[in-house]
Amino acid sequence: MRRMVVVASVKGAPGATTTALAMATQWPEATDAAGEMPRTGERPVRLLLEADPSGGDAAAWRGLSDTPGLLDLAASVRHASDPGDLIARWAQPLTEVGAFLVPAPASAARSRAGSELLARDRFAAVRASNEAATSGVLVVDVGRLGPVESSWAAAADALVLVCRGGVDALAHVAAGIEELKATASWMCLAVVGPCPYPMAEIARNLGLDRVQHLPWDPDAVDALRRGTPLRRRRGRRTLGAAMEDLIREVRRHVELPARAPRPPSVPTTGAEKGTQR
Numbered sequence: 243m244r245r246m247v248v249v250a251s252v253k254g255a256p257g258a259t260t261t262a263l264a265m266a267t268q269w270p271e272a273t274d275a276a277g278e279m280p281r282t283g284e285r286p287v288r289l290l291l292e293a294d295p296s297g298g299d300a301a302a303w304r305g306l307s308d309t310p311g312l313l314d315l316a317a318s319v320r321h322a323s324d325p326g327d328l329i330a331r332w333a334q335p336l337t338e339v340g341a342f343l344v345p346a347p348a349s350a351a352r353s354r355a356g357s358e359l360l361a362r363d364r365f366a367a368v369r370a371s372n373e374a375a376t377s378g379v380l381v382v383d384v385g386r387l388g389p390v391e392s393s394w395a396a397a398a399d400a401l402v403l404v405c406r407g408g409v410d411a412l413a414h415v416a417a418g419i420e421e422l423k424a425t426a427s428w429m430c431l432a433v434v435g436p437c438p439y440p441m442a443e444i445a446r447n448l449g450l451d452r453v454q455h456l457p458w459d460p461d462a463v464d465a466l467r468r469g470t471p472l473r474r475r476r477g478r479r480t481l482g483a484a485m486e487d488l489i490r491e492v493r494r495h496v497e498l499p500a501r502a503p504r505p506p507s508v509p510t511t512g513a514e515k516g517t518q519r
Contacts, residue, residue, distance in 0.1 A: 243372060243373050243375065243376070243377070244287070244289075244371075244372040244373075244375035244376075244377060244378040244379060244380050245372070245378075245379050245380070245399045245400075245496040245497065246368070246372055246379075246380045246382060246397070246398045246399050246400075247265065247379060247380070247381050247382070247398060247399060247400045247401075247402060247492055247496060248381075248382045248384055248394050248395045248397075248398040248400070248401050248402070249261050249262040249265065249381060249382065249383050249384070249401075249402045249404060250383075250384045250385065250386070250387050250391055250394075250395060250401065250402070250403055250404070251385065251386050251387070251403070251404045251405060252386065252387055252403065252405060252411075252414045252415055252418060253386065253405075253411065253414045256404045256405050256406045256411065256434050257404060257434045257456070257463075258383060258385060258386075258404040259292075259294070259299050259300065259383050259385075260463055260466065260467070261402065261404050261432055261434075261456065261485075262290060262381050262382070262383035263290060263300055263303075263383075263466060263467070264466055264472060264481070264485045265379075265381050265402070265485065265488070265489060265492075266288050266289065266290035266336070266341055266343075266379070266381040267288070267290075267336065267337055267341045267466070267471070268471070268472060268482075268485050268486065268489060269288050269341075269379050269381070269489055269493075270489070270493075271288075271340060287330050287333070287340065287342055287375065287378045288340055288341040288342065288378060288379055288381075289329055289330065289333055289341075289342050289343075289344065289378070289379070289380045289381065290336060290341070290342070290343045290344070290381050290382075290383065291312070291315075291329060291344040291380060291381070291382045291383070292311075292312060292343075292344065292345050292346035292353070292383050293312065293346065293353075293356070293357040293360065293382050293383065293384050293385075293391075293394060294346060294353060294357070294383055294384055294385030295350060295353055295354035295357050295358075295385060295388070295390065295391070296350050296353065296354075296385050296386070297346060297347060297348045297349055297350045297352075297353045298311075298312070298345045298346030298347060298348060298353060299348075300336075300343055300345055300383075301343070301345035301346075301348075302348065303467040303468075304336065304343070304467070304468075304469060306334055306343065306345060307334075307345075308345045308346065308347045308348065310332040310333070310334060310344075311332065311334070311343075311344055311345040311346060311347065312344055312345065312346040312347065312353065312356040312357070312360075313347060313352060313355075313356050314332045315328060315329060315331075315332040315344055315356070315360070316355070316356040316357075316359040316360055318331070318332065319359060319360060319367040320359070326370075326371070326374045327371050327374040327375050328367060328370075328371045329344060329368070329371040329372070329380060330342065330371070330375065332344055336469075337469060337471075354390075357384070357390055357391075357394075358390055361390050361393050361394065364397070365393075365394075365397045368380075368397070369397070379496070382394055382398065387418075387422075392422075392425060395422070395425055395426050395429075396425045396426065398426070398427065399427055399428070399495070399496040400426070400427065400428045400429065400430070400492050400495055400496045401422065401425075401426040401427075401428070401429040401430075402429070402430055402431075402432055402488070402492065403415065403422065403429060403430070403431050403432070404431075404432045404434060404456075405431065405432075405433060405434070406433070406434055406435055407433045407434065407435050407436050407437025407438070407439075407455075408436075408437075409438070412433075412437075412439070412444065415431065415448065416447070416448060419448050419449070419450075423449065423450075428451075428495045428496075429450065430450060430451065430452040430453065430454060430488075430491060430492065431444070431445075431448065431450055431452070431453045431454070432453075432454050432455075432456050432488060433453060433454070433455050433456065434456045434458065435456075435457070435458040436458065437455065441453040441454065441455050452491050454484065454487060454488040454491065455484060456481060456484045456485070456488070457479050457480065457481055457484060459480060459481035462480060462481040462482060463481065466481075472485055
């Protein structure tokens with residue numbers, strides 16, 4: 243079964259899409275019980291699904307079309323009696339090493355419509371698609387949390403909440419953290435850029451297992467958006483090393499035996515809001 247990790251933000255433009263892109267492309271491929279890589283036809287797929295109602299960015303970053311993508315997936319959900327792995331069916335190659343993208347259109351209205359359609363029936367088609375895959379990860383970028391985006395977080399195996407390191411950004415996280423913890427199966431916080439507080443102190447005050455610092459690394463972000471893998475650099479803490487730590491922690495939780503999913507609360511209509519990333 244493929245695991246689902248939702249990446250979201252509370253407010254502002256903290257880099258949730260970049261974090262989701264890094265997680266989907268850097269997530270390690272699984273080995274079998276003997277430590278061997280799967281055969282070519284059995285390779286677990288690493289998928290990035292853009293479901294941000296403010297519109298997608300990844301296709302533009304990589305010079306790709308937005309179709310096939312989110313709208314094709316949403317349309318197929320309405321007509322497929324036996325959907326199988328619909329998500330993989332509408333994905334485009336994102337890298338040469340097994341990562342794929344289901345892009346959202348740049349239009350906020352069209353992207354919001356696609357995300358809301360997938361949220362119907364408690365994400366039945368998304369769940370069925372993940373169950374049809376033997377392994378792998380689906381990273382879903384939902385942008386800023388609203389009613390529909392929070393329902394994505396409730397349906398996921400893990401929520402990675404991304405915020406800036408300033409006092410105001412952390413205050414917004416603290417204001418809604420208890421509701422998020424009650425909604426998500428498991429969650430952690432990724433703090434982007436300069437921060438005056440130690441990560442362990444933030445984790446203790448928020449009651450979280452993990453708070454991961456992601457350094458401000460514009461060169462690495464530019465390379466990632468162009469399709470270059472993140473790398474470690476000697477003598478300094480890099481985004482690549484920090485993402486390895488974050489992915490390792492998320493994997494420790496989502497690759498455990500499946501737990502009973504928490505029933506998500508799906509609104510009938512999405513919140514009309516502008517999201518800035």
